[in-house]
Amino acid sequence: MPLPLKDTTGKSMPKNETEITRVTRSKEEAKASYNRISKWYDLLTARFESKYRDVGLQKLSAKEGEIVLEVGFGTGHCILALAQSVGNSGKVYGIDISEGMCNIARSRVKEAGLSERVKLKCDDAAKLPFEANFFDAIFMCFTLELFDTPEIPTVLHECQRVLRSGGRICVVAMSKKGKVGLMMRLYEWLHKKFPNYFDCRPIFVQKTVEDADFLILDVTKMSVWGLPVEIVVARKV
Numbered sequence: 001m002p003l004p005l006k007d008t009t010g011k012s013m014p015k016n017e018t019e020i021t022r023v024t025r026s027k028e029e030a031k032a033s034y035n036r037i038s039k040w041y042d043l044l045t046a047r048f049e050s051k052y053r054d055v056g057l058q059k060l061s062a063k064e065g066e067i068v069l070e071v072g073f074g075t076g077h078c079i080l081a082l083a084q085s086v087g088n089s090g091k092v093y094g095i096d097i098s099e100g101m102c103n104i105a106r107s108r109v110k111e112a113g114l115s116e117r118v119k120l121k122c123d124d125a126a127k128l129p130f131e132a133n134f135f136d137a138i139f140m141c142f143t144l145e146l147f148d149t150p151e152i153p154t155v156l157h158e159c160q161r162v163l164r165s166g167g168r169i170c171v172v173a174m175s176k177k178g179k180v181g182l183m184m185r186l187y188e189w190l191h192k193k194f195p196n197y198f199d200c201r202p203i204f205v206q207k208t209v210e211d212a213d214f215l216i217l218d219v220t221k222m223s224v225w226g227l228p229v230e231i232v233v234a235r236k237v
Contacts, residue, residue, distance in 0.1 A: 038100030125143075216234050
């Protein structure tokens with residue numbers, strides 16, 4: 001009988017988590033891939049991502065004066081929206097593994113005249129380079145499902161650590177919850193065969209956030225190309 005899969009903290013993972021398709025490419029490969037496509041990323045994903053990130057931002061509802069972190073900010077569209085929401089008295093931080101993405105986002109922030117309230121880092125979200133209890137809110141859009149299954153709890157526990165008591169998190173991600181249909185099977189097959197092109201894969205979004213000891217506040221279900229998407233808002237308690 002196989003041993004239960006464990007996360008990087010040593011905890012046994014729920015049985016249904018073992019059904020998630022694993023990420024086989026290394027972080028160095030992921031970084032190189034995003035560096036290569038960074039200049040074309042908006043053309044490739046604008047129609048796909050914009051609707052879901054807008055709903056997620058609305059659900060997170062960043063407020064004037066708050067300190068907010070975006071994990072996996074890509075080319076910086078949500079960073080700009082968050083910076084507008086927190087105003088002159090707030091701050092927005094971002095972390096992304098790709099230097100190419102970081103460079104484009106920095107240029108976008110500078111062009112918008114928001115450099116004073118935005119700080120971007122090129123680093124790994126599995127070990128956030130921020131002190132504990134620092135942020136009022138965290139936003140992640142199509143990022144959590146890029147991490148390999150055992151590392152997802154580590155990322156969320158890092159989010160727990162850097163959030164203040166009562167702080168909010170919004171996770172937008174492809175969802176494996178519900179009936180596994182043809183599109184789900186096809187997409188997971190493409191993810192296994194072509195991981196550099198189909199790098200996201202469906203995960204159990206709400207349950208994963210709950211297992212990281214967050215209190216669920218709101219769950220919105222949507223779909224893209226027949227694949228489920230969950231937008232989960234939760235609070236640190």
